[in-house]
Amino acid sequence: MLGMMWQSPKARDLLRDPRCVVHSVVSDRQGTEGDFKLYARALDVPDPARRERHRETIKAPDRLGARGAGLPPVRLDVDSAGLVVFGDDRYGLAWDPERGLRRWSQRES
Secondary structure: OEOOOOOOHHHHHHHHOOEEEEEOOOOOOOOOOOEEEEEEEEEEOOOHHHHHHHHHHHHOOOOOOOOOOOOOOEEEEEEEEEEEEOOOOOEEEEEEOOOEEEEEEHHHO
16 A cells, blocks of 8 residues: 655646556666566555554654655555566566566576
8 A cells, every 4th residue: 555645746646647656766776686666556445444554554653753644545456567687697577467477587588
């Protein structure tokens, strides 16, 4: 589930169009930690108990003392995902519901 600040650009975008991509941070120049992307649609969380647990969680102060506030939670309905690891041992993983998990490596190319 995701939560975000009310009226933030990201929140307004998801209200307008639920398609989203979650992308990992690539923290080294060689990309050896991998580059992950998840393609999904953000959908409502209709279960009142789950919504309340989310609300209570974001109300709790985080490590910096900030309190969360924002949109009701959304859940991600995943369409596909992929991971590419660069460097000497380059490989990739891809997943979608139709074909399942697939792996390729530099050695197979």
